[in-house]
Amino acid sequence: MQRATPAIELNALTKRYGKTIGVERLDITVNRGEVFGFLGPNGAGKTTTIRCLVGLLRPTSGRVRVLGLDPIADHLRLTPALGYLPGELRLYPELTGRQTLELLADLQGAAVPRCAELCERLALSDAVLGRRVLEYSRGMKQKLGLVQALQHDPELVVLDEPTEGLDPLVQETFFELLAEAVAAGRTVLLSSHVLPEVQRTCERVAIVRDGRLVTVRRVAALRDARARKVRLTFTDGQGRRPLGAAEEWAPKWEGEQVELLVPPDQVVGALRDLLTLPVGDLTVEEAGLDEAFLDFYRHPDAEDQP
Numbered sequence: 173m174q175r176a177t178p179a180i181e182l183n184a185l186t187k188r189y190g191k192t193i194g195v196e197r198l199d200i201t202v203n204r205g206e207v208f209g210f211l212g213p214n215g216a217g218k219t220t221t222i223r224c225l226v227g228l229l230r231p232t233s234g235r236v237r238v239l240g241l242d243p244i245a246d247h248l249r250l251t252p253a254l255g256y257l258p259g260e261l262r263l264y265p266e267l268t269g270r271q272t273l274e275l276l277a278d279l280q281g282a283a284v285p286r287c288a289e290l291c292e293r294l295a296l297s298d299a300v301l302g303r304r305v306l307e308y309s310r311g312m313k314q315k316l317g318l319v320q321a322l323q324h325d326p327e328l329v330v331l332d333e334p335t336e337g338l339d340p341l342v343q344e345t346f347f348e349l350l351a352e353a354v355a356a357g358r359t360v361l362l363s364s365h366v367l368p369e370v371q372r373t374c375e376r377v378a379i380v381r382d383g384r385l386v387t388v389r390r391v392a393a394l395r396d397a398r399a400r401k402v403r404l405t406f407t408d409g410q411g412r413r414p415l416g417a418a419e420e421w422a423p424k425w426e427g428e429q430v431e432l433l434v435p436p437d438q439v440v441g442a443l444r445d446l447l448t449l450p451v452g453d454l455t456v457e458e459a460g461l462d463e464a465f466l467d468f469y470r471h472p473d474a475e476d477q478p
């Protein structure tokens with residue numbers, strides 16, 4: 173494995189399903205040792221990208237390198253170094269949990285030094301592992317999916333919606349496992365539409381929408397760039413009214429009160445205009461990160477600053 177290369181390199185990755193665009197000209201580089209978030213609404217292209225990364229889909233065009241290798245041509249070399257948790261985990265229902273882990277270890281072609289420890293930490297007891305997967309709850313299947321993704325202590329872990337179906341206690345264990353993987357120098361790519369999960373774990377995030385890259389940002393920068401929530405209360409009892417240029421900031425009315433999400437560098441100008449109206453009370457606060465995130469979904473032209 174070529175250690176000097178980035179963990180993941182996508183150059184103009186395009187995948188079409190007939191006329192439908194899965195992803196279009198995606199350029200993303202994930203460095204070694206990084207926890208990288210991959211965020212986007214339903215149908216944005218996250219799973220398509222991940223399937224191209226792990227060699228399950230052949231790109232229509234563009235270049236994909238994972239740990240310096242081509243995921244399709246070098247599949248056998250790559251597999252032992254790759255941990256993958258699919259978004260929709262399909263398991264053989266007739267196999268027991270234990271047999272499932274053994275089968276997947278065979279396919280990974282690697283020793284599984286962490287299997288027992290991971291089962292213990294995720295509360296998959298011998299009794300549970302002895303039962304057939306068809307008797308498993310959704311959360312139990314997801315835990316099995318996490319064990320198989322990490323059991324061979326892979327160099328790169330790719331997780332598609334990893335916390336789906338996990339209860340809060342198990343989610344905590346999952347976050348601990350992620351932190352340990354990073355401390356041990358592993359690289360993690362995590363796809364999600366749960367923002368706090370990404371905020372908590374990732375250094376950088378790529379936001380995708382409609383198959384295209386909207387932006388790649390440090391999570392900290394995303395936080396700094398977030399909009400200000402401006403709340404005004406009017407005093408003349410006339411309620412909802414036109415707000416002129418401020419209509420651009422998606423006003424949300426409630427009686428005499430209106431709330432606007434304004435980019436930080438435009439707050440002063442917006443207030444100058446708004447305060448010509450009969451305003452009795454005013455608050456300005458930072459919007460939540462999730463609101464900043466939604467803003468990226470809404471404004472296709474949000475500038476790019478890796």
Ligand SMILES: Nc1ncnc2c1ncn2[C@@H]1O[C@H](COP(=O)(O)OP(=O)(O)OP(=O)(O)O)[C@@H](O)[C@H]1O
Nearest residue numbers: 189192193194212213214215216217218219220221
């Ligand atoms: N096998 C397929 N055949 C045809 N179109 C597909 C196929 N798989 C995905 N698509 C389309 O590609 C686009 C991207 O889908 P993808 O599953 O990659 O999105 P996603 O970001 O993972 O969404 P979600 O968060 O809902 O899982 C969508 O328009 C989807 O309809």
